[in-house]
Amino acid sequence: MAKTTLWLIFFNLSLLPCCFAALQHQFYKGKCGSFDVEDVVHDVVSKRCRNDPTTSAALLHMLFHDCFVHGCDASLLLDGEDSEKTAFPSLTVRGYDVIDEAKGAVEAVCPGVVSCADIVVLATRDSVSASGGGKYKVKTGRRDGQISVAKNVDLPPPFVSMQDAIARFAAKGLNVKDMVHLLGAHTVGVAHCSSFKDRLYNFTGTTKPDPAMNPLLLRSLKHQCPKNAKVDNTANLDQNLPSSTVIDNSYYQQILMNKGVIQFDQVLSSHPLTKPTVTALATAPAPDFYKIFGEAVAKMSDIEVLTDMEGEIRSSCRATNKPK
Incomplete structure (x- = not known):
């Protein structure tokens, strides 16, 4: 009976989908x-x-x-x-x-x-x-x-504290260096004025700008984001305009010059847990940066993935095959 049962188990396993x-x-x-x-x-x-x-x-x-x-x-x-x-x-x-x-x-x-x-x-x-x-x-x-x-959906906001950000990334299996490496994506990103407007006009309730912001950047962002504007404009997270659509390490160079647009980006360049990594990336040769950034994105791409029969293969990315 034991041999028969074992054979049936292996036979049934052989009928399961094997692609994933x-x-x-x-x-x-x-x-x-x-x-x-x-x-x-x-x-x-x-x-x-x-x-x-x-x-x-x-x-x-x-x-x-x-x-x-x-x-x-x-x-x-x-x-x-x-x-x-x-x-x-x-x-x-x-x-x-x-x-x-x-x-x-x-x-x-x-x-x-x-x-x-x-x-x-x-x-x-x-x-x-x-x-x-x-x-x-x-x-x-x-x-x-x-x-x-x-x-x-519970994602880190632009004003997240360093402690909270580290905890959120750690919950996904990503360490402090991974977090800093991944934020290199901001070299091609934009932020809406609403996500940093407080830094321009009323930082932490002081009715004054964030003193850590580069004065030239402050002037530029105030022009881009007027105090009483009815339209939520955007600003490049990498303030080096020629490279604002290019994947490179310019973003790190900019935040070291106090040209971080959103608050957390600026904190990265001064916090003792992240400043050494920011500094290293800002001076890294291009091939080294590409390797570091690519590996970080690849690592993030493996977070809590579904394999085997845990999920499905959708015929349309906008709709599940699951019966309603």
Whole structure:
């Protein structure tokens, strides 16, 4: 009886889907005939980046928002009246159309095989490369999550304390250096005036500007963000205009000159736990910075991923296959 039972167990296991297990490099190789799905995604993203240099900033922002809410499972992409994308912190996320186009191109040559979660990770990698940041390796094999609820979105705000930020990143398996490395994404990002306006006019309730802000930056941001403006304008997080759409270490150089736009960025350059890393990155040769930044994004891309039968492979990134 024992031998029969053991045989049945192995037989039943052999009938389970075998395509998804632990993440691995080139997971989809050989799963889509002669097509390389990574090349398909790359072609879409490269074209998008040529037409819109801010695409890399959009996709890095998207990846962060997705991975920090129940892991990198593309739950941010799901539509719905109360989905993650409707939460206030996620209202500035864009680039969904880029992922839709990449998903459509992949489905056309390899239907029902490639997850939206993997497409987000691959598209982000390719956008970083297209923006001058070098090409880093990522593992694939994620499946898509089926749950997306606005109240689950709890991301670090622009004025987060260092202690709270470190704790939030640690909860995702990321250390202090990882946090500083990942914030290098701000070299191509923007911030809305509402996220730093207090630093211009009423810092910590003093009715005065933040004394830590570079005077030239203060003057520029006041022009960009008038006190009683009715429009929530944006400002580059990297104040070196020529490189504001290029993945490089300029952001770190700027915050060391007290040109951090949002409060937490500026704190990074002076806090004893983060200043040494900021200083090292600000002076790092380009190849070293590309390697450090790419590895940090790849590490974030592996947060709490779904594999095996924990998730699904969506036919549309905006809707779960789960029966209503």
